[in-house]
Amino acid sequence: MAKKYRVVFNGMMVDTVIFKENMAKLGISDITLDKYIKKAPIVLKRDLSLGDARRYAETIINAGGLVNIQETGEFPETKSSAEKISISSNEDFVICTNCGFKQKKEDFCVRCGWILS
Numbered sequence: 001m002a003k004k005y006r007v008v009f010n011g012m013m014v015d016t017v018i019f020k021e022n023m024a025k026l027g028i029s030d031i032t033l034d035k036y037i038k039k040a041p042i043v044l045k046r047d048l049s050l051g052d053a054r055r056y057a058e059t060i061i062n063a064g065g066l067v068n069i070q071e072t073g074e075f076p077e078t079k080s081s082a083e084k085i086s087i088s089s090n091e092d093f094v095i096c097t098n099c100g101f102k103q104k105k106e107d108f109c110v111r112c113g114w115i116l117s
Helices: 016-024 030-039 050-062
Strands: 005-012 042-048 065-071 093-095 102-104
Touching (some): 050 065
Antiparallel strands (some): 005 042, 005 065, 093 102
16 A cells, blocks of 8 residues: 655745736636635645655645645554554654644644744
């Protein structure tokens, strides 16, 4: 079983007018865009291969959007009961200075899209 990924829209890096113009060139209507902007973060595409998710995300980023790719699939192997469970330490996490969301270290907040680096 292959891993599956989703592309999440977190907001915009450019002015709304510019973003809407760029997305209109891709065939996305203003009504749909207004919904995405208002409800961000919102999942745009699900169940993609990593390559497809990267291409989709790159297109949105080039239009001025903030997106990230999240793994959603399950691994085919089952874990044995004798396998050691690893627990992440606090150093593996970061708290967003904009919304206070605690998450694993990333460049952007997965909740609000704030740049963390």
